[in-house]
Amino acid sequence: MLELKRIYWTRQTLRLVMFGSVIWLFAACILAVAHPGSNQRPTSAIDVMRPMFNAVLAAASTPGLLIIAVVVVAIIIRGRDLRRRDPLRRFTRQQRQEGMARANGQCEMETGFRRRCSRPAEHGDHFYPWSKGGATSLQNFVAACSRCNRAKGAQIPSPSQQKRLERRRLGYVNARELVRVGERRGLAGVFKNLS
Numbered sequence: 001m002l003e004l005k006r007i008y009w010t011r012q013t014l015r016l017v018m019f020g021s022v023i024w025l026f027a028a029c030i031l032a033v034a035h036p037g038s039n040q041r042p043t044s045a046i047d048v049m050r051p052m053f054n055a056v057l058a059a060a061s062t063p064g065l066l067i068i069a070v071v072v073v074a075i076i077i078r079g080r081d082l083r084r085r086d087p088l089r090r091f092t093r094q095q096r097q098e099g100m101a102r103a104n105g106q107c108e109m110e111t112g113f114r115r116r117c118s119r120p121a122e123h124g125d126h127f128y129p130w131s132k133g134g135a136t137s138l139q140n141f142v143a144a145c146s147r148c149n150r151a152k153g154a155q156i157p158s159p160s161q162q163k164r165l166e167r168r169r170l171g172y173v174n175a176r177e178l179v180r181v182g183e184r185r186g187l188a189g190v191f192k193n194l195s
């Protein structure tokens with residue numbers, strides 16, 4: 001089973017830290033410019049600029065370092081996503097047939113009020129996005145209408161989305177082993193179910 005919790009929350013946390021650091025950086029710079037904290041009476045433009053510059057530099061250093069750290073981690077994650085990519089992006093005819101049959105030809109995504117979409121399925125979608133290392137396998141296949149397919153894009157599903165889809169599948173999938181959804185490839189390039 002694909003353990004989405006760690007993957008999903010790591011990326012959400014990074015996003016949040018980045019957002020907070022950018023706001024912190026802006027606020028700190030504005031405050032530093034407004035109150036450079038010099039008690040000398042300025043006699044020239046340089047006397048005005050120097051304490052201002054020093055104050056901005058001091059105020060920006062911590063959020064600046066945080067932003068650099070997040071960017072470095074994001075680059076590492078992106079590199080690992082690229083290494084995980086499945087050389088086969090398209091589902092085979094057999095996977096498509098089995099996946100569509102499992103869904104009874106109906107879109108498996110959810111629309112408003114967390115209910116199953118009622119439109120007919122047209123596409124086989126990677127539940128865990130292919131671009132982020134999602135496997136082109138039956139376990140990672142979800143039947144989707146074109147609207148849901150477009151809406152989903154390359155977002156990593158949340159653990160609760162995964163749980164809800166598996167719970168819904170219990171209602172229309174007859175084989176229990178076909179209920180599980182989501183598969184990510186390992187870094188070694190082999191299929192791997194994270195636990």
Ligand SMILES: [Zn+2]
Binds near residue numbers: 147
């Ligand atoms: Zn749909």
